[in-house]
Amino acid sequence: MxxxxxxxxxxxxxxxxxxxxxxxxxxxxxxxxxxxxxxxxxxxxxxxxxxxxxxxPDRQALLDALAEDGFVRLGDEIRAAAAAPASSFVERLGALAIVYVSFATQHAALLDLMFAGKHRPGASESLYAAAEGAFSPVFQLIVEGQAQGEVVPGDVDRVALAAWAGIHGLASMVNAGLVDRATLPSLVADAAERMVLGLRPRG
Amino acid sequence: MxxxxxxxxxxxxxxxxxxxxxxxxxxxxxxxxxxxxxxxxxxxxxxxxxxxxxxxPDRQALLDALAEDGFVRLGDEIRAAAAAPASSFVERLGALAIVYVSFATQHAALLDLMFAGKHRPGASESLYAAAEGAFSPVFQLIVEGQAQGEVVPGDVDRVALAAWAGIHGLASMVNAGLVDRATLPSLVADAAERMVLGLRPRG
DNA sequence: CAACTCTGTTGTCATTGCCTACATTCGATC
DNA sequence: GATCGAATGTAGGCAATGACAACAGAGTTG
The missing domain is CATH 1.10.10 (Arc Repressor Mutant, subunit A)
Known part of the structure; x- marks a missing residue:
């Protein structure tokens, strides 16, 4: 070992x-x-x-470092997916969702660490930075979507959070064992569709 | 103490x-x-x-018991909310969402335990039962919604899961510290609206 | 009342995280 | 290139913990 x-x-x-x-x-x-x-x-x-x-300095610092590293790697994957050629806004955002759920389910314990660390008071500044860096492509894409009129206007943080909650929630429930792994792909597709639908400007 | x-x-x-x-x-x-x-x-x-x-028998058994107890109490609250008089389907489902997020954010550590336990191989049968019992009112409500044509038809488990992912995800992100607590109520309202929207039959 | 089972006590053990003193190596400065 | 201080690793110790075993008190049932 x-x-x-x-x-x-x-x-x-x-x-x-x-x-x-x-x-x-x-x-x-x-x-x-x-x-x-x-x-x-x-x-x-x-x-x-x-x-x-x-x-x-202590065990928690090691865990924080792991979490930070996790955000960096997640960020790399998201960035790569965002950079990949895609025809439409929908397709692009869907790709990010898939990458996220994939990462989250393949590194369940790490994801817990990543999201447990953020709310700890003493968490290092770099952890926050890494987390923000990882998600920045998502924000960026949503801003673009807003500019193109594909996404409802408003505070980006808020819009992105609301949209992403479904994706994150799905990943979380998979890791909790509530979802048969085989049905996951179609669920992700559903969630992504729902996300885009929820982002649409409403008349 | x-x-x-x-x-x-x-x-x-x-x-x-x-x-x-x-x-x-x-x-x-x-x-x-x-x-x-x-x-x-x-x-x-x-x-x-x-x-x-x-x-x-060991520490984990205590944690499992805590988780089980958590599901029971969550179930009680959800059941109470489901039983409360409400005019519409939308209102009813929204009430459940509010109760859920409220419970989840007020018992963050417990929630982690509850959802960490489910995927552990040795978890007791009663834990599963408690978890299912807690969510059964949600399933029930969705079935009713389907009967009334307010909800897209299909496998209830799947529909409910997809719908609830957004709610659970929001709660999870709040607990992770990604959401300012002050903006939570309006976010929950948004999420509930999105959930109901996503459940609507399309067509 | 006598056996038996629950439930709680006491003592022990290996492991662990954290701390302090000490050793070795590296690197900057002269 | 020698010296000295900083960085990095070692060795030992300590209190706390979870798990375990042997024992003891209390209730129960025949």
Whole structure:
């Protein structure tokens, strides 16, 4: 299970922080947050139990870093989907929704971490930044939609939030085990359709 | 903090299970799941650290029981809202949504527990039953709506899930701290409207 | 009253997170 | 390139925790 690497490890690992995060994420997806122990991860990586402290003041800091990393990766995927060629606004937004649900369901434990971290008072500034960065393509797309008259005008934050709630809720319910995984794709399609429908300017 | 009660406690507490659950729920809402320690709760209730084991084989069992209790109480509130006099289908369904979001946001940590438990393999049968029982009024209402032609026909589970995703997602995002609490009521109203809109037969 | 079962107590153990002192390495400055 | 301070890792210790086992009191049932 340990990330086996150089046979004779130098005193300084060189990239301990990254190694810890990598291993932590493995454990996270295999055993959930509760199964994540700093000491065990240190063992797996091959350092002493005190070493992680130099990079993460406490366990929560490690979890925050994982969450932040999660937002970054989610942001990458969303950005890629947003950049992909798409004919219509609807198609474009639908693609983002699919990417989101896909990420959320493939990294259930990580998603919990990501959304548990935001409301913690002491959460780092960079976590917030990462979260905002991840969702910025969505906001951007909605602003474009508004400009093109495809989306109801109004405060973007509010409009986006309302629209995205259905997508996030679906992902959340899948992770809770309320949804048969096989029916997920069609549900996502439905949700995306409903989202676009809900965004339409109403006469 | 402890639930002070009878001065000279008999050897047998009489209702230890309930007392533990009550105290656990207090701790849960004050300090979250991570702050919940079996030993601390036992201390608070005034029993030895081994006593809880007679009622909950391990910590997870206590959490499951909390979740189950949460579903029961949520069910009570939903049922009450469903039973309340309401003129229209729309109004009725909106009332359920409000009750749900209200419960979810007032018991954020508990909600996490409730929805984390469902996908755990070893979760007890009664937890599932409680969850289904809590949501049954929603299903029932949607079936009625379908009968009255107010709701698109089709598999109830699927329709209800799709509709409820927006509500649940909104609650989830509020708990994540993405929503200013002041704007919540109007957002819930929006979400409910969108939900009803999405349920309408199209055609 | 005697066996039996529940329920609670006490003591123990491994694990864990966090802390402090110490060791080794790296890097900047002279 | 030597020196000194900062960064990084090690070793040991501590209190708290969850799980477990052996035991004890209390109620129950024959």
């Amino acid at each position: 340990a990330i086996s690497s150089e046979p004779s490890r130098p005193y300084h690992h060189g990239s301990l922080r990254d190694a810890l995060l990598r291993r932590a994420e493995e454990v996270l997806s295999e055993s959930g947050v509760d199964g994540l122990s700093l000491r065990a991860i240190a063992r797996d990586v091959g350092v002493s139990h005190g070493a992680p402290r130099r990079h993460f | 402890a639930i002070s009660s009878e001065p000279s406690r008999p050897y047998h507490h009489g209702s230890l299970r309930d007392a533990l659950l009550r105290r656990a729920e207090e701790v849960l809402s004050e300090s979250g799941v991570d702050g919940l320690s079996l030993r601390a709760i036992a201390r608070d209730v005034g029993v030895s650290h081994g006593a809880p084991r007679r009622h909950f």
